[in-house]
Each structure stands twice: as C-alpha cells, then as structure tokens.
Amino acid sequence: MTTGFDFLKSSYSSGSGECVEVARNIPPTxxxxxxxxPDGPILRLPSKAWTDFTASLAAN
Structure with a gap:
C-alpha cells in the first residue's frame, strides 16, 4: 500500500520488532x-496532538 508517508522506526526500538513507526513528512499530519x-491501519493525527502527546511522555 502506497501512502506517501515516509515511516521511521525509533532508535530506541528493540530488535524484537515491537515498535511503532512514525511519519512526519506530510504536514500537518x-x-x-x-x-x-506495515500494511495495516495507519493512525493519522494533527501535528499539535502528536506534539502534546510526546511532551506528556517527556514530562513523566
């Protein structure tokens, strides 16, 4: 499935394959x-929602 998103895996991901991939190359999504x-569902978020989410993780 071609979506146009360039997904990247976190450098923190383990070799076991249990990870999420994130694409930020198509603003504002x-x-x-x-x-x-990788051919499964894609969660699409507004950029602000992602920023708020990652900020809440850093605060914990």
Whole structure:
C-alpha cells in the first residue's frame, strides 16, 4: 500500500520488532503504524496532538 508517508522506526526500538513507526513528512499530519504490520491501519493525527502527546511522555 502506497501512502506517501515516509515511516521511521525509533532508535530506541528493540530488535524484537515491537515498535511503532512514525511519519512526519506530510504536514500537518503525523502518521503512526505498528512496525509488525506495515500494511495495516495507519493512525493519522494533527501535528499539535502528536506534539502534546510526546511532551506528556517527556514530562513523566
């Protein structure tokens, strides 16, 4: 499936394949998918929602 998103895996991901991939190359959308099922569903978020989410993780 071609979506136009350029997904990247986190440098923190382990070799076991349990990871999410994120694409930020098509503003104003951030796309997230499960790395184990790259042809599966894609969660599309507004950029602000992604920024708020990652900021909340850093605060914990």
């Amino acid at each position: 951030v796309a997230v998918r499960d790395s184990k099922t």
